[in-house]
Structures are given as structure tokens and as C-alpha cells.
Amino acid sequence: MSGFFHDLEQLPTNTSVALSDLLSAAKWNADGLIPAIAQQHDSGEVLMMAWMNRASLEETLSTGRVCYWSRSRQAFWRKGETSGQQQHLVEARFDCDGDTLLLKVDQSGPACHTGRRSCFYLRLTPTAGEIDSDPLMSKEELYGGKR
Amino acid sequence: MSGFFHDLEQLPTNTSVALSDLLSAAKWNADGLIPAIAQQHDSGEVLMMAWMNRASLEETLSTGRVCYWSRSRQAFWRKGETSGQQQHLVEARFDCDGDTLLLKVDQSGPACHTGRRSCFYLRLTPTAGEIDSDPLMSKEELYGGKR
Numbered sequence: 236m237s238g239f240f241h242d243l244e245q246l247p248t249n250t251s252v253a254l255s256d257l258l259s260a261a262k263w264n265a266d267g268l269i270p271a272i273a274q275q276h277d278s279g280e281v282l283m284m285a286w287m288n289r290a291s292l293e294e295t296l297s298t299g300r301v302c303y304w305s306r307s308r309q310a311f312w313r314k315g316e317t318s319g320q321q322q323h324l325v326e327a328r329f330d331c332d333g334d335t336l337l338l339k340v341d342q343s344g345p346a347c348h349t350g351r352r353s354c355f356y357l358r359l360t361p362t363a364g365e366i367d368s369d370p371l372m373s374k375e376e377l378y379g380g381k382r
Numbered sequence: 383m384s385g386f387f388h389d390l391e392q393l394p395t396n397t398s399v400a401l402s403d404l405l406s407a408a409k410w411n412a413d414g415l416i417p418a419i420a421q422q423h424d425s426g427e428v429l430m431m432a433w434m435n436r437a438s439l440e441e442t443l444s445t446g447r448v449c450y451w452s453r454s455r456q457a458f459w460r461k462g463e464t465s466g467q468q469q470h471l472v473e474a475r476f477d478c479d480g481d482t483l484l485l486k487v488d489q490s491g492p493a494c495h496t497g498r499r500s501c502f503y504l505r506l507t508p509t510a511g512e513i514d515s516d517p518l519m520s521k522e523e524l525y526g527g528k529r
Contacts, residue, residue, distance in 0.1 A: 279426025
């Protein structure tokens with residue numbers, strides 16, 4: 236194994252590299268996307284996972300407001316532009332091999348399109364899956380009939 | 383939008399469905415994989431993201447020890463089988479549209495192959511990326527020269 240991220244592994248803590256070099260070496264998939272995990276910065280709750288391309292990550296880092304790439308709409312998805320439930324960026328991180336992002340965010344209201352706080356509301360057991368959280372608001376309240 | 387996960391959205395909290403139905407409806411990608419986020423169950427720290435196929439998820443749920451699918455090795459990856467740093471499953475969850483898993487785990491030692499606790503040690507700023515955590519142990523200690 237070699238490459239930019241591999242070479243970084245053994246460098247001392249506080250080593251800094253240019254963002255543009257990091258983004259050029261990052262492992263965007265065949266569609267130019269990387270999965271981004273959104274975590275509420277203070278509670279630690281994992282809210283959702285969505286996808287970013289290079290432009291949406293650059294926009295997120297410069298504006299401080301989280302912008303994903305919508306695979307279904309093939310368009311920028313500025314979180315909250317329809318629902319009003321924005322995500323403000325507190326911190327962004329790449330993982331060791333440059334193929335996943337972790338975003339620590341401040342999420343107002345529900346992160347999930349169902350009106351629930353988190354998308355991860357289906358808890359698994361060895362034999363079943365169970366819904367274990369209530370919506371904070373209805374989809375009608377969230378989207379005003381727009382979705 | 384329709385389908386199994388969409389139909390679940392509006393059902394009341396505590397609704398339970400059979401695991402086999404959930405796994406049949408889950409949105410495995412073209413390679414039969416779904417991304418799985420591993421989060422330390424008590425601290426909330428996001429440790430890593432890896433991939434699971436249906437068989438590795440079923441094994442994980444039944445044994446309580448996390449088993450991923452290694453895309454590079456095209457084989458089951460029972461976390462800790464080389465490094466000794468196992469992940470024990472506390473809770474597994476699907477997201478709203480059935481294309482991502484969240485695993486709450488109890489991770490012994492480093493989750494990252496670099497010897498760091500978490501894989502997400504590259505913090506981004508608008509212009510740079512910075513290494514911000516030290517390894518807990520060297521790769522030699524972790525793999526005994528096996529990697």
C-alpha cells in the first residue's frame with residue numbers, strides 16, 4: 236500500500252498538509268463521491284450519512300453550512316434549504332485512507348426526512364428490526380407539502 | 383418514493399418487523415455491500431467506517447462480534463482477528479432508507495490500522511488538513527509484522 240494518505244500515517248501529530256493536496260488524493264468513488272457521516276457535536280448522536288463531492292465539501296468548509304450532493308436529484312443539497320432544519324459545521328475530518336468524512340455539526344431540529352432527530356431509528360436484534368423513536372414533527376410540518 | 387423502508391416511516395414507535403424482511407429490502411449496493419459506521423457505545427466517539435454484506439451482518443448480529451466484508455481482500459474481516467483489537471457489538475441500527483448501518487460497539491484499544499483510537503484523525507480547516515491524534519501503539523505492536 237502506498238500513496239498520500241499512507242505516507243501521512245507515520246507523520247507526527249500536528250503535521251499539517253494543504254487542503255488542496257488532501258482533496259486531490261482523497262478516494263472519491265466512480266461517481267466522484269465520498270460518504271459523509273454527520274454527528275451532533277455535543278451529544279455525540281450520529282444523525283445521518285449522506286454523500287459529498289469535492290465541490291460540496293469545499294463549499295461546506297468555506298461557508299460553515301453543510302452541503303451534500305444528492306444522488307437522487309444529482310444536485311447540491313444544502314441541508315435545510317427545503318425543511319429549514321440546517322446543519323452548521325463544527326468540524327470536518329477525513330479518515331485514515333481518505334475515503335470517508337466525519338462531520339461534527341450543530342443540527343437544528345430533525346436531521347431525518349421522516350421528522351425524526353436521527354435517521355438511525357431502526358434498531359436490530361438477531362431476529363427483528365424495531366422502530367424506536369418518534370418524529371419530532373410531521374413531514375407536513377417539515378416540508379409544508381413540498382415533499 | 384415507495385417500498386419497504388418508506389412504508390415503515392409512518393408506523394408507530396415500537397413497531398417490529400422480521401429481520402429477514404428488513405435484510406431483503408435493504409439497499410445493498412452493486413457489490414452487495416452497505417457502509418457500516420462504528421461508534422464507541424459509551425463515549426460516542428466515531429471510530430471507523432467499513433462495509434458489510436448480508437452474511438457479515440447476520441454473523442455480527444448472531445455472534446455479537448463485529449464482522450465486516452473486506453473489499454481489498456474480498457473476504458470476511460472479523461475485526462481484531464489479526465490485531466487482537468476486537469469490536470463487540472452493543473447495538474446495530476439501519477437508517478431510514480435502509481442503505482447505511484450504525485454499529486454501537488465496545489472497541490478494545492485502537493480501531494484504526496495506524497494504531498490510533500479512531501480512523502478520523504485528519505481534521506480539516508478551510509485551507510489545510512492536520513493530524514490531531516497520536517497512535518496508542520505502533521503498527522508493529524498491533525500486527526507483529528503481519529501487515
